[in-house]
Amino acid sequence: MDNKGFPAGNPSEDRERLQAWWEEEMSKCGLSGATTVEHSAYQDQSRSSSAGRSLFESLVMQRTAATIAHLYYSKIPGAPWPLEALVTTTSDGVIAEVVYRAVLKCQVRGGVSIKKSIGWFGDKLEIQGVGAEQFKARKDIVRKCKDCLCRRYYYPLRGFHASKEYFELGEASLTLRAEAGTTEAIVRTTVRDEKAFVGRKYSLGLPAIVKTLQMVEQAV
Numbered sequence: 001m002d003n004k005g006f007p008a009g010n011p012s013e014d015r016e017r018l019q020a021w022w023e024e025e026m027s028k029c030g031l032s033g034a035t036t037v038e039h040s041a042y043q044d045q046s047r048s049s050s051a052g053r054s055l056f057e058s059l060v061m062q063r064t065a066a067t068i069a070h071l072y073y074s075k076i077p078g079a080p081w082p083l084e085a086l087v088t089t090t091s092d093g094v095i096a097e098v099v100y101r102a103v104l105k106c107q108v109r110g111g112v113s114i115k116k117s118i119g120w121f122g123d124k125l126e127i128q129g130v131g132a133e134q135f136k137a138r139k140d141i142v143r144k145c146k147d148c149l150c151r152r153y154y155y156p157l158r159g160f161h162a163s164k165e166y167f168e169l170g171e172a173s174l175t176l177r178a179e180a181g182t183t184e185a186i187v188r189t190t191v192r193d194e195k196a197f198v199g200r201k202y203s204l205g206l207p208a209i210v211k212t213l214q215m216v217e218q219a220v
Helices: 013-028 044-047 053-058 133-134 139-148 204-220
Strands: 039-040 069-073 083-090 095-104 110-121 122-127 153-154 165-168 174-181 180-190
Touching: 013 039, 013 069, 013 083, 013 204, 095 204, 110 133, 110 139, 122 133, 122 139, 133 139, 139 204, 174 204, 180 204
Parallel strands: none
Antiparallel strands: 039 069, 069 083, 083 095, 095 180, 110 122, 110 174, 153 165, 174 180
16 A cells, blocks of 8 residues: 555545555455445444444453554455454554454364564564463464564554654454354454565555464364
8 A cells, every 4th residue: 555545534534545455455365345444433432333343342442652543443355254354543544553353163272362572582472371282383373473463563654643653552462262163363463564664565464364364264
């Protein structure tokens, strides 16, 4: 997505920008269909009656260095399972967090939480929960999850307005929970492409998310 397509803090325009952005990324991972993006002001979320309310309420929206002002929700069509997406932005349109939720056609043995953090000597990945052992043994999945999760968001040189070089997010994680013969997967990530540099190519992470969830589904 080029700089003109980034959110700028105007909800009516940003809904169209995010819709185009998601559909662009859908085409990159072989998904098709039209998306509809819903907007909700952060402070009004308790009164929201949108289709995305259940997703909003199931997540703990932590305030970070980036003060959340807007929430944008969409269902992503064409995926192998029900897939929802949530983007939070500041009043200026800076994207603070991107969250995906899918219901996989498998069942984990207990819950699993895979969290990525950035330390002094590199990235650290923690795998916890009742079903952690089945994932620790799969190095390919661990590597994919580590690449997929990004804890820092660097804004472009143009298109966003911010006083800091980056926003430190509270958490980047993949959470798996057994639910009635299926598995609820929630991925909290950010928009920086792992291969990108400040002010260059940016991604909402959809292609990486789809590939990662497909690997997880096959491994469980």
